[in-house]
Amino acid sequence: MTEILVLADHAGESVKKVTFELVTLARRFGEPAVAWAGAGAQAAQARLAEFGAAKVYAAEGPEFDDYVVAPKAELLAELARRAAPAAVLVPGTPEGREVAGRLAVKTGWGLLTDVTGLRDEFVADQPIFGGAINVTSRVRTGTPIIAVRPNAITPEPAPGQAVIEPVAVTVSDAAKLARVTGRVVQERSARPELTEASVVVSAGRGVGSAENMALIERLADRLGAAVGASRAVTDAGWYPHQFQVGQTGKTVSPQLYVAIGISGAIQHRAGMQTSKTIMVVNKDPEAPIFELADFGVVGDLFKVVPQLIEEIEKRSG
Amino acid sequence: MNIVVCVKQVPDTWSERTLRASDNTLDRDAADAVINELDEYAVEEGLRLAEAHGGEVTILSMGPERAAEAIRKALSMGADKAVHLLDDGLAGSDALGTSAAIAQALRRIGFDLVICGSESTDARTGVLPAMLAERLGVPQLTLASKVEIDGDAITVHRLAEYGYDTVAATLPAVLSVVEKINEPRYPSFKGIMAAKKKPVETLGLADLGIDPAQVGAAGAATEVLSFARRPPKQAGTIVTDDGDGGIKAADFLAERKFI
Numbered sequence: 245m246t247e248i249l250v251l252a253d254h255a256g257e258s259v260k261k262v263t264f265e266l267v268t269l270a271r272r273f274g275e276p277a278v279a280w281a282g283a284g285a286q287a288a289q290a291r292l293a294e295f296g297a298a299k300v301y302a303a304e305g306p307e308f309d310d311y312v313v314a315p316k317a318e319l320l321a322e323l324a325r326r327a328a329p330a331a332v333l334v335p336g337t338p339e340g341r342e343v344a345g346r347l348a349v350k351t352g353w354g355l356l357t358d359v360t361g362l363r364d365e366f367v368a369d370q371p372i373f374g375g376a377i378n379v380t381s382r383v384r385t386g387t388p389i390i391a392v393r394p395n396a397i398t399p400e401p402a403p404g405q406a407v408i409e410p411v412a413v414t415v416s417d418a419a420k421l422a423r424v425t426g427r428v429v430q431e432r433s434a435r436p437e438l439t440e441a442s443v444v445v446s447a448g449r450g451v452g453s454a455e456n457m458a459l460i461e462r463l464a465d466r467l468g469a470a471v472g473a474s475r476a477v478t479d480a481g482w483y484p485h486q487f488q489v490g491q492t493g494k495t496v497s498p499q500l501y502v503a504i505g506i507s508g509a510i511q512h513r514a515g516m517q518t519s520k521t522i523m524v525v526n527k528d529p530e531a532p533i534f535e536l537a538d539f540g541v542v543g544d545l546f547k548v549v550p551q552l553i554e555e556i557e558k559r560s561g
Numbered sequence: 562m563n564i565v566v567c568v569k570q571v572p573d574t575w576s577e578r579t580l581r582a583s584d585n586t587l588d589r590d591a592a593d594a595v596i597n598e599l600d601e602y603a604v605e606e607g608l609r610l611a612e613a614h615g616g617e618v619t620i621l622s623m624g625p626e627r628a629a630e631a632i633r634k635a636l637s638m639g640a641d642k643a644v645h646l647l648d649d650g651l652a653g654s655d656a657l658g659t660s661a662a663i664a665q666a667l668r669r670i671g672f673d674l675v676i677c678g679s680e681s682t683d684a685r686t687g688v689l690p691a692m693l694a695e696r697l698g699v700p701q702l703t704l705a706s707k708v709e710i711d712g713d714a715i716t717v718h719r720l721a722e723y724g725y726d727t728v729a730a731t732l733p734a735v736l737s738v739v740e741k742i743n744e745p746r747y748p749s750f751k752g753i754m755a756a757k758k759k760p761v762e763t764l765g766l767a768d769l770g771i772d773p774a775q776v777g778a779a780g781a782a783t784e785v786l787s788f789a790r791r792p793p794k795q796a797g798t799i800v801t802d803d804g805d806g807g808i809k810a811a812d813f814l815a816e817r818k819f820i
Binding site for chain 1: 574575578579580585598599655656657660679682683684685686687688689690691692694695696698699700701702703704706716718719720721722723724725726727728729730731734739740741781782783784785786787788789790791794797798799800801802804805806807808809810811813814815817819820
């Protein structure tokens with residue numbers, strides 16, 4: 245059976261959810277073979293097997309963490325040369341896309357980004373212009389390289405062997421030009437990551453201050469959600485930049501998106517309008533965000549949100 | 562220091578963006594065109610680095626005639642000169658073709674530092690800077706929220722999900738910036754007037770020795786098969802808070818099994 249090469253996204257031995265999404269997607273087209281760059285493959289084996297990975301190419305070595313992106317692209321190119329997969333799936337994260345871009349240059353194979361689904365023959369669904377238009381596209385040169393948007397595919401368990409196959413790849417000097425000299429971890433909260441979360445609670449200008457973000461965080465924690473913010477909020481310094489949802493921030497498509505005090509400028513909508521269910525709280529009934537709402541409350545967020553939190557607590561007993 | 566900033570003209574997010582039915586490419590006539598927002602941050606960073614370390618800022622843009630407007634905008638911010646990569650044969654290029662053409666133009670221009678916005682607001686692939694680094698064989702310093710240069714040593718903060726990495730390299734390099742890096746200046750009246758006199762060189766495929774079969778729609782390794790407007794969302798339930806808005810919201814979440 246043909247292999248589908250899947251680039252794992254992981255932090256050490258902790259496997260990112262998008263990896264399971266990719267493996268789930270890969271199963272429809274062939275045997276998922278996971279490319280694992282860096283340490284941790286042994287510890288992750290069982291988890292990868294749970295989602296049906298047939299094989300894990302484990303390339304140990306510090307280079308993959310010590311240098312920016314290029315070593316991972318070399319690994320994928322080498323594995324693709326050896327295993328001749330039918331397609332290469334990479335996480336549609338900023339780094340995953342960069343790896344894919346370098347792989348495309350190395351191989352001359354076509355690359356599709358921000359893919360939310362694959363049909364027969366690797367015909368890809370891509371929402372463009374902030375989800376306003378859906379496009380189908382395909383790679384016509386070489387093996388398809390597909391960067392899949394995180395959270396677009398529902399990971400489904402299936403038994404796999406996840407046989408570990410150690411691979412020795414010599415990373416070239418040309419891939420060691422940008423050296424990682426330090427790693428700064430900020431705001432390590434217990435909340436799920438924004439692009440992975442199945443529920444996102446986002447705040448906009450209406451929240452009014454940095455202090456009031458605590459209210460948004462409380463609601464997020466009741467829902468097991470990630471916290472997001474509109475650009476107005478991050479530009480004002482009320483919440484860190486990396487939580488910005490929108491055209492110049494992250495694109496999210498969770499099961500539930502709760503927009504609080506967000507007017508819904510197109511800039512913001514571009515980052516969230518493919519969310520499956522959208523709930524809105526805003527005091528302005530004319531706010532364009534209501535056009536996207538499955539359920540909306542016109543009202544003062546400082547009354548509605550505390551009551552909602554209280555109600556969730558009550559119902560969860 | 563010889564700094565080249567890549568800018569792209571994109572359809573304004575605020576206008577109606579669509580594709581052309583004839584060839585499934587962007588309908589450039591249907592939308593207002595602006596300089597890609599993140600590219601303004603790239604121009605700003607280029608100007609700041611040139612001001613601090615000396616040197617010249619060249620704008621490089623690939624696009625149709627109309628892209629000259631985006632080039633003028635960048636020049637009016639203070640860049641010194643520009644190169645417009647303009648050729649009908651480039652129309653319909655995908656990321657691979659675009660990166661091949663831009664890399665070739667960069668080799669011709671020469672550079673110590675190439676600066677790009679980290680992605681464009683239209684295609685949003687975010688792959689071009691990495692592709693340029695791969696093609697040019699120089700360090701990839703992408704997703705930068707902070708840049709420091711000391712001689713030929715360059716250090717950046719690379720944005721990550723958990724915070725950032727510090728990354729070090731030696732020039733020449735390709736840099737891409739995120740919006741956190743600076744606050745782009747507005748062109749002054751003087752700057753706008755001066756931009757009209759700044760040199761803009763136009764280069765085509767033949768000038769750069771690029772094989773037409775490698776670029777444009779014909780050379781693209783990907784193709785769009787079809788497109789359709791997203792069906793309009795069914796109108797949702799909107800209630801006005803009468804003191805029980807939070808309760809109704811909880812009812813909705815319960816009904817959808819989120820709580």
